[in-house]
Amino acid sequence: MEVLAKVHAKNIVKWAADKPEVVVFSADLTSSSEADLFRDTYPDRFFSMGLTEQNMLSMAGGMAREGFTPFVHTFAVFLYRRALDQIAMSVAYPNVRVRLIGFLPGITTPGGATHQAIEDVAVMRALPNMTILSTGDATDVESVLDVAQAIDGPVYIRMLRGEIPRLFPASEPMVLDRARILSRGTDIALLTEGICSEEALRAVKVLTAKGVSIEHLHVSTLKPFTDPQVVEAVSKAKYGVITMENHTVIGGLGSAVAEVMAENGVGRRLVRLGLQDTFAHGASKQYLMRELGIDAMALVRAVEGLLDTRFGITENDLSAVRLTAIHSDAKAEAL
């Protein structure tokens, strides 16, 4: 599996070359939110806002009204927690073209509770006019800007940084409100988002070898949430549905799936893997994923629970899995 570095930093420079309307706002986390190459390449379109997040969000709203598209870069927590009123009234209410690039989603940082955006999807999903996208690999990161820019309203992006695997072929870009179907199956419907998808792929590979039939969807659009593939997948799952998210189980992917199941009268068991209504703390991603039950083993246990069986799968079995880029068979239909 290919692992790439500074994917967003390089991509936005290339992407914005023929888009003079794109400007970047940064709140003193320019390198940390991979806006440094944009700053160096287009200094006239880069605005250092210091640690003034509330002002920055309202300014972005004002500027968007004049035909520019501000891409606001900082850690996700400093967007939706620090400046929620400003996002609601200066950006979401007027439905303007502001792109909120939120870094460090969930427990992808050892920075502790202050830096971990664990309820961002819940908060932003409740805002009218807001679109929410989540990235899970390098291909998502490279294609999410096109998806966002096609939307005539505000967009919030859970963005990954640093070293990112390429799980999906570069030739298969993210599509709005359309999950990537990573495997087909009828025993379990599995819906994952963000970094959980890579972790889930390991478990699915081992479970499939044990004879479990899993339909695995990688979800990159959390709002709107009207992808018909979701209803199809949950409707045919004989033993139940599992969601796995780098987020609290309240208000995120698990809740969105529960709403779809209830509204469509799909009576299946639903297991929501994610932070179980708890804050996290400063530790490594691997440690926290294990502690909070959003790693491959947690998924194995959830599947075993729904099937009421034990497969005897070990940590070694899971870590031995080699991942290669997964072609989504949803893609052929989308084209």
Next chain:
Amino acid sequence: MASSASAVDWREEAERVARGIRRRVLEHVLRNGGGYMSQACSSAEIFATLYSRIMRIGPSQGPLVPAPFPGVPSATNKHYFTGAAYNGPRNPHLDRFYMSPAHYALALYAALIETGRMAPEGLAHFNQDGASVEMIGAEHSPGMEVTTGSLGQGLSQAMGVALARKLKGETGRTWVFMSDGEFHEGQTWEAMQILSWHGLDRVGIYVDVNGQCCDGKMDDVLPLGDLAAKLTAFGARVVEVDGHDLDALASAAEHEHEGRPLVVLCHTDPCRGLDLLRANAPKLHYLRFKSAEEKARYAEYLNRLEEG
């Protein structure tokens, strides 16, 4: 527009507008049984001077009687409009106006009526279900363009507009009307730092320093201290004026402030032109008649005003 009136004319005109704002707001408050009266008393000359002399704006493009509420902005609402049309056409060399403390809407509507930008009948829509002439104005309300009822967000939004205009090489100024209570908000001070740092010197701010906030006198709620010194330290060019002196208000706009934002602190009296209000001090934020006798006193005063 400033250019069309002679020096004497504009002053007489602004005086008439200011008198009209107070009278019209009082009339409305009596009809409505309450309202934001003190804000009109303190800000009448500021609005009058902005519209009669300071702002370079063209004639209103809005309907004389405001259209009904068009529904909230959304991807599917194609009928949505803002109230910016009442402040003239969009033009690179013309000014823009942003009213931040949205509860001053009644005073703003009265100013639009007195300057011929809105019909007097428009005020009958005030706070009526389905109307755009809202009590706490929002961006669809006449004379407004951004949603600023959550205090402290108007300046930053106007700065985003000003930054965009700067990148586009537009020469028009961007005027912001603020209340002194907004200087309690942290966002305002974030904005002041960024205004200076990014040299947004086409932004001009008129502040109604009436010393009042919702709970009463600001000095009792949370004193601002030396606001001029604070703003100067934040990099602004500060001009302090008597907020009821038309000449002082108008000439403040002419102060050189290259590379720095201009902030005009307009010291005002929240009971100016309506001494009856003083009996309510320090609770002046919203006038609500406590008795028929009190209301009758205000009605009698209005009659005297109207008889000249």
